[in-house]
Amino acid sequence: xxxxxxxxxxxxxxxxxxxxxxxxxxxxxxxxxxxxxxxxxxxxxxxxxxxxxxxxxxxxxxxxxxxxxxxxxxxxxxxxxxxxxxxxxxxxxxxxxxxxxxxxxxxxxxxxxxxxxxxxxxxxxxxxxxxxxxxxxxxxxxxxxxxxxxxxxxxxxxxxxxxxxxxxxxxxxxxxxxxxxxxxxxxxxxxxxxxxxxxxxxxxxxxxxxxxxxxxxxxxxxxxxxxxxxxxxxxxxxxxxxxxxxxxxxxxxxxxxxxxxxxxxxxxxxxxxxxxxxxxxxxxxxxxxxxxxxxxxxxxxxxxxxxxxxxxxxxxxxxxxxxxxxxxxxxxxxxxxxxxxxxxxxxxxxxxxxxxxxxxxxxxxxxxxxxxxxxxxxxxx
Numbered sequence: 001x002x003x004x005x006x007x008x009x010x011x012x013x014x015x016x017x018x019x020x021x022x023x024x025x026x027x028x029x030x031x032x033x034x035x036x037x038x039x040x041x042x043x044x045x046x047x048x049x050x051x052x053x054x055x056x057x058x059x060x061x062x063x064x065x066x067x068x069x070x071x072x073x074x075x076x077x078x079x080x081x082x083x084x085x086x087x088x089x090x091x092x093x094x095x096x097x098x099x100x101x102x103x104x105x106x107x108x109x110x111x112x113x114x115x116x117x118x119x120x121x122x123x124x125x126x127x128x129x130x131x132x133x134x135x136x137x138x139x140x141x142x143x144x145x146x147x148x149x150x151x152x153x154x155x156x157x158x159x160x161x162x163x164x165x166x167x168x169x170x171x172x173x174x175x176x177x178x179x180x181x182x183x184x185x186x187x188x189x190x191x192x193x194x195x196x197x198x199x200x201x202x203x204x205x206x207x208x209x210x211x212x213x214x215x216x217x218x219x220x221x222x223x224x225x226x227x228x229x230x231x232x233x234x235x236x237x238x239x240x241x242x243x244x245x246x247x248x249x250x251x252x253x254x255x256x257x258x259x260x261x262x263x264x265x266x267x268x269x270x271x272x273x274x275x276x277x278x279x280x281x282x283x284x285x286x287x288x289x290x291x292x293x294x295x296x297x298x299x300x301x302x303x304x305x306x307x308x309x310x311x312x313x314x315x316x317x318x319x320x321x322x323x324x325x326x327x328x329x330x331x332x333x334x335x336x337x338x339x340x341x342x343x344x345x346x347x348x349x350x351x352x353x354x355x356x357x358x359x360x361x362x363x364x365x366x367x368x369x370x371x372x373x374x375x376x377x378x379x380x381x
Contacts, residue, residue, distance in 0.1 A: 001116065005039040006076050006105070008068035010061050011049075013320065013352045018169070021318065021351070022159035024186040024217025025055050028318055031352065032061040034101070035322065035380075036068060038108040040081060046112030047376060048104035049322035051290055051348070056317060057100055057268075064101045071095055072105055081112045088294060099268060099293040106294035107326045107376065114375030121326065121377075122370055125299065125333035151367030152314070152331050155180035155211065155343035156350075160187035163200035171204040177365025180209040180343040182239070186217025191226040195233075202233045209343065211237035216265050218242055220249050227257035237342060239286065240264040247279035254281060262286055262342070264315055269293075273301045277308045284342055286315035288327055295330045306336040313337060316345035321357040324348050325378045328361070328370040357381065 013031045015021070021028040036048035052059040075090050084106065091102050114121045122128050156173040158166050158181060170181045183201055185194035194212070202210065212235055218226060223241035230238065237260055242249040244265035254261040263282035267273050268291045276282050285305050289295045302312045314331045316324075324346050331337045331344060346368050349361055357378040362369040371377020 001080060002041050003038055003076055003079050003081055004041050006036065006068065006073040006108075008034050008036050008065045008073070010065065011035045011320065011356065013354060013356065015318065015351045016353055019351045020159060021157060021184065022161055022187065023184040023213070024160070024215045028053070031318060031320065031348075033320060034061055034064045034068070034104065036104040036108050038076065038081070038105070038112055040112055040116075044112055044115050046081070046108035046110070046115065047322050047378065047380070048107030048109075048111065049320055049326075050100040050104035051317045051319040051323050052100045053317060057097075057291070059098055059100050064098070064104075067095065067098055067101050068105070072101060076105060076109075081109050081116070084109050084113075084296070088296075092293075100290040102293040103289045103295070104323075106296065107289065107323065110295060110326075111375035118374050120370065120372055121295070121329040121375060122333040125295065125330060128332040128370070151362075151364065151369045152328060152346060153180070153339045153343045154178075154346055154366045154368060155182045155209070156366070157182045157213075157345065157347060158184065158201065160184040160194070160197070163197045166197050167200040167204035170201045174205045174208055179366055180211075181205055182211045182213055182345070184215070185212045185226070186214035186222075191218065191222050191229075194226060195229045198230060198233050198235065207234075210235050211239060213239035213264070214241045216240050216243040220252050223253045224256045227253065227259050231258040235259055237262050237284065240266065247275050247281040250276075250281040251279045254283065260284055262313070267291070267301065270297070270301055270304060273304050277305070277310065283310065285310060285312045286345075287312050287337065288315045288317070289330060290317055290319070290323065291315075295326055298330050299334050302334045302336040311336060311338040311341060313339055313342035314344035314346060316348055318351055319348040320352065321349050321355065321361055321378050322376060324361060324368075325371050325376045328368055329376065332370045355381070
């Protein structure tokens, strides 16, 4: 079997105006992404998605399409779709960074493998727990068992909007069955504005799991001050308080925060993960395939973190259904992605006005299930 063609086409979608994400990185009101299609000699088509945003990874829709067509695509053409390790190595040698583009190609290859073998992608990644293992003496049920039977636990994200509006949005989603809320902070130069937003949200949702995400927008002093205020509001997790790459800064915040610190923008590569661990800069890592250049790389980083005793969760860049399905597969097949403890962000399809795929993914309140059909389990309209 051999790959006979690869193409990349633009996909665009508007985010529901009342759900648009506003953060320290700006407004996310439209998704200008790329769909990758890999075809084999039997006519099967594997799908991948590059949910690119320039402010996040430096990648753009037009640049990703050109990169796939002119550089990465020719390396894949003629190859066996199961030679994924060697294809990935060739791409890494030929093109620096561009993790979302590479990740989309890997998604498409895994989708194609699953179709050829007639199994969902999570089976290719090691499978998911059947849920029949006993709990520990302390009553703790391993993460995989819960994800397999109950779906992946998620949190709804509220943008850095006015306190009253943030409270309304959070309250509406709690009434709809969501049991975890994340609020964006650090957009305003005065962190007191964020405290007021969090107070309003806490009053609106009661004793619901609550976290904050600064997207690297605070200084060290601001983050330490804010952490003390957030702790009084029973905030459970403080995501990326300071700018990416400055592990010493985040380690300083962590050492003086009563809230666990999660690294997101700080962890793109396995080397990044090792540096975060070495500097003791985070208690939790946020992972997802687009950042890491592929699903298998996500698993690799999760295992590095597991060896260091650090749990992980699954993040998001408001992906559409193709990439969200890929992220669901890696979540249920990776023991150290612990969404029951730290709810994940696989929420992109909830935010967009229209579905990208023929059948919607299975959401129920704040839970998402990995598709059971062969490959990624999604097909385009």
